[in-house]
Amino acid sequence: MTDWAYYNHLYTSRILGLPQDDAAAYRRSSPIYHAQGLEGALLICHGMIDQNVHFQDTVRLVQRLIELGKKNWEVAIYPKEDHGFRHPWSWSDEYRRILQLFEENLN
Secondary structure (H helix, E strand, O other): OOOHHHOOHHHHHHHHOOOOOOHHHHHHHOHHHHHHHOOOOEEEEEEOOOOOOOHHHHHHHHHHHHHHOOOOEEEEEEOOOOOOOOOHHHHHHHHHHHHHHHHHHOO
16 A cells, blocks of 8 residues: 555545545655655565555556656566465565565665
């Protein structure tokens, strides 16, 4: 999730209220509005059929990172996965990427 305004409104409104009532709370707590501060490496893994966090959320963040000229990030797309991955090949790929991120960035 990168922008609470596009997330499940029933869930989010219990925590932040409605976007039209408290836009500032949504901006303060949504990572997309802080992307300019990204300094380290970032790995985004997202299932394309995620019914919880919609894929467009990742697309919006990727576009923002491109616009900001950020360099040390990667996106992995899993076309057959929902919010909780189910296929062993997806888990294997995701964990391989996480391990690689750790090995390259945590000394």
